[in-house]
Amino acid sequence: MATKTLEKDLMKLERSYWQAIKDGDVDTALSLTDDGCILAGPQGVERINRERFIAMMRNAPGQLRDFQIGSDIQVRQLDDDVAVLAYTVHEELRVDGKPLTVDAAESSTWVRRNGRWACAMHTEAISGDPFGRDRVRTT
Numbered sequence: 180m181a182t183k184t185l186e187k188d189l190m191k192l193e194r195s196y197w198q199a200i201k202d203g204d205v206d207t208a209l210s211l212t213d214d215g216c217i218l219a220g221p222q223g224v225e226r227i228n229r230e231r232f233i234a235m236m237r238n239a240p241g242q243l244r245d246f247q248i249g250s251d252i253q254v255r256q257l258d259d260d261v262a263v264l265a266y267t268v269h270e271e272l273r274v275d276g277k278p279l280t281v282d283a284a285e286s287s288t289w290v291r292r293n294g295r296w297a298c299a300m301h302t303e304a305i306s307g308d309p310f311g312r313d314r315v316r317t318t
Contacts, residue, residue, distance in 0.1 A: 181256040189254060189264055189289055192296055196287075197268075201243045205236045213290055213297035220303040241274035260291040267306070282306040 181189075192211060199207035209232060217226050227235065249267035256262045265286040272279045288300040307313045 181254040181262055185256055185262060186252070186254040186264075189262055189296065190248075190252060192289065192298075193264065193266075193287060194248065196298065197243070197246050197248070200236070201246065203236070203242075205233055208236060209233065211296075211298055213292075213299040216298055217300040218302075219300070221305055241272045241279070243270060244273055244278075245271040261288065263288050 196208060196211045198204075199211070209229065212227075212232055214229055215226055216232070217224065225231075247269045249269070252264065252266040254262060254264045263286060265284065267282065267284050270281040270283065272281060283306055284304045286300075286302045287298050289296045290299045291297075
């Protein structure tokens with residue numbers, strides 16, 4: 180079970196991560212990312228190194244304009260140096276020059292190395308029908 184202090188500390192880091200993405204702050208986002216971080220989401224699964232992460236931040240096809248993390252935060256400490264957290268988020272983006280909103284469930288695995296926490300894995304699942312029926316187009 181995670182302590183309240185750990186929960187607050189990890190959510191502060193998670194919010195800092197989102198803010199860095201919103202601000203285009205590559206250095207801060209990179210400092211919060213474990214080398215070899217795994218990403219899983221609508222575009223698939225990828226393990227990213229430092230160089231790939233920098234390229235992803237600099238060449239992002241959309242821009243995060245704002246975000247609101249939900250109050251449904253769950254944190255589980257697996258051992259002294261590993262914890263997972265999950266929550267919902269509302270994102271306001273600009274993609275292809277047009278505004279777009281996304282609601283999603285997110286999860287992150289944080290590891291502590293040499294006294295510093297870093298995100299080792301992050302997932303995003305777009306909210307909606309669990310079978311994708313709300314995204315399937317029929318002709």
